[in-house]
Amino acid sequence: MSVRTVASEAGVAVGSLRHVFPTRAELLQFSAELMIHRATERLVSTPPSGDVVTDVLAILMHLIPLEPDSRAELEVNIALIAEAPALPELVPIRDHAYRQLRVLCEHLVADLATGLDEAAIAREARRLHAIVDGIALHLLMEPADADSGWATQALRDEVTRIAQRSTAG
Amino acid sequence: MSVRTVASEAGVAVGSLRHVFPTRAELLQFSAELMIHRATERLVSTPPSGDVVTDVLAILMHLIPLEPDSRAELEVNIALIAEAPALPELVPIRDHAYRQLRVLCEHLVADLATGLDEAAIAREARRLHAIVDGIALHLLMEPADADSGWATQALRDEVTRIAQRSTAG
């Protein structure tokens, strides 16, 4: 993702792009924020259905690369992670996205399993977060048109497992 | 990871390195194979303790970046994933590592939970694989000296959960 690539793909000259984003870091920063913005927009546009499990599942399915859009976003995210050691100014952005997804997982776990204390919620959220990112990574490594039913199934399994912790504590 | 970087870090000139690895792709390919080799060496060097759960847990802990060595290896792996779209000749290497880890997870699941049919083993292995990679990714995003107790705890939870499926099927 070089500035020349972005500029040519956007159909503008490099100098024009540099007027809006004077440096490459600002361009990547905007891309990251746009990625977060679009993801949250997808999330809030999901109408609640009354059933917590299906709602949470719908939200999680918007976080893994099942559609070309979310796939492109994840590729941006991976590039961000890969370039973070070289571009230290991008680390806060990456960490922000990381934490946002974490607190979302915490909210989902709290909605899913009532009566859990804070430590249990944190542990389950970490676990859910890891599973979501792991599934996303594996989906990204497979061809875009490969069967992805296992991913949604694994997500469904995990969500129902968390929901079952309501009573068992 | 440029050829000049590798050469200077190895203390040799670029031309010398290019005599062994004529092209950058071959250098990365060797790095990937070395990474796989070292990981499997770590794995087979783990003496069995008699308890399946602790053995599996020990193996899994060698797959996540808890030590500087495994951390560096995962960074190589991430760079491989990130560069795979640009260097198509590296895709088979990355897929090979991916599949090797998958079949390892399948063996671990089969050892952990007896009596599971093939489909159930495959599903649990996929899930374990995703969790391991997700935890590894999250550990890599945190500072190297951060607390990593949550990772081993999450792994322990998952392993015991799988082991409990022996009877419940």
Place this chain on the structure above:
DNA sequence: ATCAAATTAGCACGACCGTGCTAGTTTGAT
């Protein structure tokens, strides 16, 4: 000792990169 092979070292070329800089062009308020 000789000589061929293997290895090491280094130069040079073209390509791409980020970015500072200036020159045109459009826009919009007065």
Place this chain on the structure above:
DNA sequence: ATCAAACTAGCACGGTCGTGCTAATTTGAT
């Protein structure tokens, strides 16, 4: 109509990149 501000476009510099190429050095067998 005027003019300043915003925007677009492009050039040029220094840097890093991968890689082809040749020269020097070491190695090892005869």
